[in-house]
Amino acid sequence: MIRTRGLTKDFATGRKTKVHAVRGISLDIEPGELVAVLGPNGAGKTTTMRMLTTLIQPTAGTAVVAGHDVVEEPQRVRRRIGYVGQGNGAAHTQRVGDELRVQGRIYGLDRREAKRRADELLEALDLAELGERKVTDLSGGQQRRLDVAIGLVHAPELLFLDEPSTGLDPQNRANLWSHIARMRAELGMTIVLTTHYLDEADSMAERVVVVDHGEVIADDSPDQLKAKLAGDRLLATGDGPALAAIAAELPGARDLAVRPGGIELRVSDGPAALPELITAAAGSVRTAEVRRPTLDDVFLALTGRNLRDA
Ligand SMILES: Nc1ncnc2c1ncn2[C@@H]1O[C@H](COP(=O)(O)OP(=O)(O)OP(=O)(O)O)[C@@H](O)[C@H]1O
Ligand SMILES: [Mg+2]
Known part of the structure; x- marks a missing residue:
């Protein structure tokens, strides 16, 4: 589902200075895997996701996502994936329910299917009572849940979630994860996520990739990592x-x-x-x-x- 080789991103920060945000990441992710990418602030997690979702171009290296090269065929990649970015969000005066239905239509669902999916997601993410609210009037955690709903509306085969649970209260974190687990079981989705809640990674992911200073420093199951590295x-x-x-x-x-x-x-x-x-x-x-x-x-x-x- 994902294959990267030497994926690299430098950002110019001045005329002669640059940040080496991602330094040669090579990863293979199989269909159906749920992979948690962990690492401290600034490790390169979001930058990697933005390359894999075609939002920015790599400086070097290659990435094939859902069968298509991210540089050669970004449109084809986009059609196959869902992406919930870190802290980006719907920020306009649409109503919550309309926003979700429109997003579904953009991804090619017919009117009835878009409504069905929107209703299902509103219910699952505890937004049902907010369907008529304006997006800009939602609280931070409610907006975050809407972001996640938008990423899920077309039931993509490959889903990228960048800190989906940040800012959610414990009840809504639990709701979010049970909905994701259910969609995964029903649809066999592949999921790549980042989180700073290590307990979530431990319970949700069968594979953990630890990134530090733009490099992968460990890649294994949570149990293996704990047994090998901590004891x-x-x-x-x-x-x-x-x-x-x-x-x-x-x-x-x-x-x-x-x-x-x-x-x-x-x-x-x-x-x-x-x-x-x-x-x-x-x-x-x-x-x-x-x-x-x-x-x-x-x-x-x-x-x-x-x-x-x-
Ligand atoms: N557009 C940009 N221009 C310059 N530097 C950038 C840009 N985007 C990211 N960086 C830098 O690249 C490095 C990696 O950032 P990135 O956002 O990928 O980290 P992260 O692992 O997602 O961290 P966090 O846990 O805080 O979300 C950081 O040093 C960051 O300051
Ligand atoms: Mg980030």
Whole structure:
């Protein structure tokens, strides 16, 4: 569905200065995949999406999207995709329902189908009661939901979502993701999204691509990334030195820290190591727990920075 080779974008910022926003990204995304692109502010996520959706031209490299080259055949690419940009939005005095129906018609749906899709989306994204409202009168989160509805109205086979859930309250985030999951199941859509909510990426995506400074620095399933890069942590309280001696022998034990009241370490398999530690250290252990890694731990391990701080 997507194939890029050495995709690169430089922006001129002065007569002699430029920003290397994207530095040679090569990616293959298969039909039906849901891929989350993660990275700190300025990593190059939006720039990459804008190249893939034909809004800007690459400086170098190639991209084939839905079977067409983005530079040679941008119109054909556009017809096959949906795009919800970061913070762009409908900003005029149309009414919400009309806006959605018109967008559907632009994408070639007939009148009845456009109305059906618009109604379905208004319902799914909790906008049904706002159908007669003017677009400019919506709150930030309501506008964002309308942006997403517009990107979905023609049920594209390939959907790009740039931070679709930013600015939504928890209830509406959940609604959005369940609607996307349902459309994906029904239509077999391919979805590429960015988000700064790592828990969303973890639960929604079976593949995570981490971008930093315009380059891909990791590309795997959330579980693999967590297992490879972060590992489980084991925390125990009790007699620290005695616990440490036992913990050091656990499979894959590393980063062992000993404190007066206990220990902390990384192990390859936390749920297996926990009972082993408790059994071996029976007299010395007071409490013990396993902490499974999060994608934030992965990001920290990859870049030395926290995704949010970064
Ligand atoms: N039109 C432009 N002109 C100059 N520099 C740009 C332009 N667009 C983006 N950049 C720069 O390119 C880099 C990548 O920006 P991009 O918007 O792709 O980041 P991002 O990963 O989407 O970040 P965020 O998480 O903040 O959305 C940044 O340093 C940004 O300042
Ligand atoms: Mg961005």
